[in-house]
Amino acid sequence: MKIGVFDSGVGGLTVLRELVKLVPQADYLYFGDTARLPYGSKSVETIQKYAVSATKYLEQQGAEMLVIACNTATALALDAIKASTKLAVAGVIEPGAEAAAAATKKKNVLVIGTEATIGSHAYRTALEKRGVRAAEKACPLFVPLIEEGWAEHDITQRVAHVYLDEFFQDPDRSPDLMVLGCTHYPLIKPMLRAVAPWRVEIVDSAEATAAVVAKQLSSPGHSQLATRSSQLRFFATDSVEKFRRLGERFMGRAIANVEHVDIEA
C-alpha cells in the first residue's frame, strides 16, 4: 500500500510522523507545495487549484490512497480533490472533530487554525453535527513563529495569550477542549498547554487522522507487519534543502530523498 500525503509545506509531516508510527505496513509519498505556500491566507479558488494539481501528481507517482495533511486544503478543497480522483481521500478535519466530540464533556470546544481554515467554519460545521458548540479563532502568527524556530520563545507564548485569553476568562462558559486545527501546531503543544487552563484538553488532528487511517487499513484485506519500517519519498516544489532543514523539526528525524518538482511544467 502506497499512501500519498499532501500538504502546502512541512506542517503535514506531523501527520506523516503519526502515520508512520500507526501504519508501518504502508509506504509514503509526501508532497509539500512549498513554492506556493502558505495556503492559510489565500482564497478558496486558489487553494482548490493548487491542491488538485498536487494530489494529481501524487496519483501519477503511484499513490493508492490520499491523506490531505493540511487543514486549510481539507477545509476548502476536500470536495474538489475527491471529485478529481477515484482514490480514497482522507482529510484531517473529520477525524479531528470526531476525536474532539468524543473527548469534550461540556460539549464546548475551541478550534484554532489559519485564517482560511477558520474562515471556512469547517470545524464548527463538523462539530455542530456532533452536538458540540465550537468557538473558532484564527491565529495567523503561529505558523511564521514556528517556522522562525521560536516554538519555545516567550514571545510566542505572549502571542498565544493575546489570541486565546479571552476564551478562558469565564470558567462557566469556557471550553474544556482545544482542537489544534493546523498541522504546524503540534510543535507548540507544550506551550499551548501552559497558556490554556490546566483542565483544558488538547486534541491534535494529526494524531486523530493517523488513527483513522490505521483503522481503515487494518480492516480485513490489509496485513499488519509491526516490525516493518515504511519507505518514504518526499517531493517539494521549492528548495529541497530548505524542506529538509525545516522538515526535520516537524518529522522529528532526519529526512532524505527529497526531490524537486516543478508542478506548473
Place this chain on the structure above:
Amino acid sequence: MKIGVFDSGVGGLTVLRELVKLVPQADYLYFGDTARLPYGSKSVETIQKYAVSATKYLEQQGAEMLVIACNTATALALDAIKASTKLAVAGVIEPGAEAAAAATKKKNVLVIGTEATIGSHAYRTALEKRGVRAAEKACPLFVPLIEEGWAEHDITQRVAHVYLDEFFQDPDRSPDLMVLGCTHYPLIKPMLRAVAPWRVEIVDSAEATAAVVAKQLSSPGHSQLATRSSQLRFFATDSVEKFRRLGERFMGRAIANVEHVDIEA
C-alpha cells in the same frame, strides 16, 4: 507614460504611494502576485520564474516602464526580468543603497529585510561598491506581524528588540543608519525609530526608488503636470477583496479597480 509596478503582494504599494506623489504625470498598473506570495522565504529559481511571468503580464497590459517594487524580486530576479524585456526596469535596491551611502557618516549601516533578500547579500554588495560597510539581518516575522495589523503592537516592538538590539550595543561599532530593505517595513518605521538609538537614521527604499524614477522621467522629453492625478489599475492573483482590504493600509488611501488575474492560464 504608463508605469508597471510589480510586487509579490501589497508591500509594493508603499512604493506606488511615493511614485504617485513624485511622478503624478504617469499612470500606473500595479501587479500583486498574492496567490504565490510570500517570495521572501522561497528559492531563487522559484522567485525568478514568478517575477518574469508577472512582469510579462504588465507589459502585455501596456506598461512602458517597469518598477520592481519588491526587494526580494529585485535582489534575486532583476537580471532575469531585464533579460526578458526591452522596457526600462528599475529595482528598489540600487536606489536604497545610493540613498544610504549618501547619508551615512560612519560608512557603516544595517540592512534589514526578508530571508531571501538578506541571503542574497544584494544590499551588502551594492553598499560595498560605494565604500560602505553593511551588516545584514533577516527579520522574517515583521511581514506577518504587519499583515496581522500589529504594526503598533508592543509584541512587534519586542520582536524588533530581539532582532536588532545586538547591532546597537557597542556605540563605537554600531551603524548610524538602517536601511528598510522590504517594502512592508515603512509601516513600522515609527516603531523602528523607537527601537534603534535616536541617532540612527532610517532610509526607506520605497522613497528612494520613487525619487530615482522621478528624476529619470523629469528629464527633457517628459512633461510635468503637477495638478494631474494618476490613473491607477490594480491586478491581484489571489482574492481581490483581501488585496483591497490589506492594500489600503499600505497605500494610505482607498483602492478601487482591483482585477483578478489567473497568471498560469
